[in-house]
Amino acid sequence: MTIRQLPETIVNRIAAGEVVERPASVVKELVENAIDAGATRIEIATAGGGLSLLRVSDNGSGIEPGQLPLAVARHCTSKLSDNIFDIRSLGFRGEALPSIGSVARLSIRSATEAGEGAEITVEGGELSAVRPAACNRGTVVEVRDLFFSTPARLKFMKSERAESAAITDQLRRIALAFPGVRFALTGPDRSSLELPLCEGTPEKAATERMRALLGHGFAENSLPINAMRDGVRLTGRISVPSYSRGNAQHQFVMVNGRPVRDKRLAGAIRGAYADALPRDRHAAVVLFLDLDPALVDVNVHPQKADVRFRDSGMISGLIVGAIRQALSEAGIRPSTDAAS
Ligand code: ADP
Ligand code: MG
Numbered sequence: 001m002t003i004r005q006l007p008e009t010i011v012n013r014i015a016a017g018e019v020v021e022r023p024a025s026v027v028k029e030l031v032e033n034a035i036d037a038g039a040t041r042i043e044i045a046t047a048g049g050g051l052s053l054l055r056v057s058d059n060g061s062g063i064e065p066g067q068l069p070l071a072v073a074r075h076c077t078s079k080l081s082d083n084i085f086d087i088r089s090l091g092f093r094g095e096a097l098p099s100i101g102s103v104a105r106l107s108i109r110s111a112t113e114a115g116e117g118a119e120i121t122v123e124g125g126e127l128s129a130v131r132p133a134a135c136n137r138g139t140v141v142e143v144r145d146l147f148f149s150t151p152a153r154l155k156f157m158k159s160e161r162a163e164s165a166a167i168t169d170q171l172r173r174i175a176l177a178f179p180g181v182r183f184a185l186t187g188p189d190r191s192s193l194e195l196p197l198c199e200g201t202p203e204k205a206a207t208e209r210m211r212a213l214l215g216h217g218f219a220e221n222s223l224p225i226n227a228m229r230d231g232v233r234l235t236g237r238i239s240v241p242s243y244s245r246g247n248a249q250h251q252f253v254m255v256n257g258r259p260v261r262d263k264r265l266a267g268a269i270r271g272a273y274a275d276a277l278p279r280d281r282h283a284a285v286v287l288f289l290d291l292d293p294a295l296v297d298v299n300v301h302p303q304k305a306d307v308r309f310r311d312s313g314m315i316s317g318l319i320v321g322a323i324r325q326a327l328s329e330a331g332i333r334p335s336t337d338a339a340s
Helices: 008-019 023-034 065-071 097-101 160-177 203-218 264-274 312-329
Strands: 043-048 053-057 105-111 120-121 136-143 182-185 193-195 224-230 232-239 250-256 258-260 286-288
Touching: 008 097, 023 053, 023 097, 023 136, 023 160, 043 160, 053 065, 053 312, 065 120, 097 105, 097 120, 097 160, 160 193, 160 203, 160 250, 182 250, 203 224, 203 232, 203 286, 224 312, 232 312, 250 264, 250 312, 264 286, 264 312, 286 312
Parallel strands: 043 182, 250 286
Antiparallel strands: 043 053, 053 136, 105 120, 105 136, 182 193, 224 232, 232 286, 250 258
């Protein structure tokens, strides 16, 4: 028996399987990179459900030409902090671009404020040389023929329509957390989205973005949430029970600005409404949890949608308490003995 190290291209393809599940995950990674680069305007264009084309353009800091090969190299990141338990950027693993480059045709065109524009391409893991290219300050990342090098994964894709819908849903989740960024998604008719920049105080901007994404119905049938416990701040809006939905698609939870999906938090929301809603109905909620990054581990899963709280019981309690209090202050009184 001989033990050998796997070739880099295979390692990247394996990692890609975890980071890049479908076109929506590529959108997530690229949009997060744009936000980390300080962009205030992010445009996303798609074709073929994102499988034939995904293009994300931003007006962020840009990448210097000499850095382009590093941007697409594995485990290379400009966001490194000495303490992986104190992560403030959305990215930190240096895995997205090399992963995407190993399963698609990736091109990155970028320019910094000071420098000339340049471009690099990666196809199935093969890097091109860096070439000069015309580009405004910022970055344009283009991903074509996603999963062309991994046909088995390609077979798992749903219809173009379903993939487009997943892209829109993903973008809505991110956009809720970043009202100071203007987003434009162009794709097939129903998936397009245009979100202007929201100004004013953070609360005002957040409320305006919520209105843009969840509609006037939500704005008018929801209550503000504002609670604090042990240094954890919870803000947002929750729907009144009469404005319930048939599914939980309208529940958004952001932890330190990062959209997360967490069964326990979803359970806490359900518990808070237990007596106010029938089992098959779901509240619409937008919750922002802000806490010391040291109290939450975002490094649980490559897609970073899972989080672990140091004290998840306290977080659940905070959510249940705050929702119940808001409902009760509004004269909607769930009984107090329901599960929490
Ligand atoms: P990570 O985000 O974890 O650092 P990525 O593979 O997503 O890893 O990106 C690698 C690096 O490329 C980033 O750390 C950043 O320096 C650079 N980069 C990627 N996208 C952009 C962008 N849109 N604007 C500026 N720099 C970018
Ligand atoms: Mg990234």
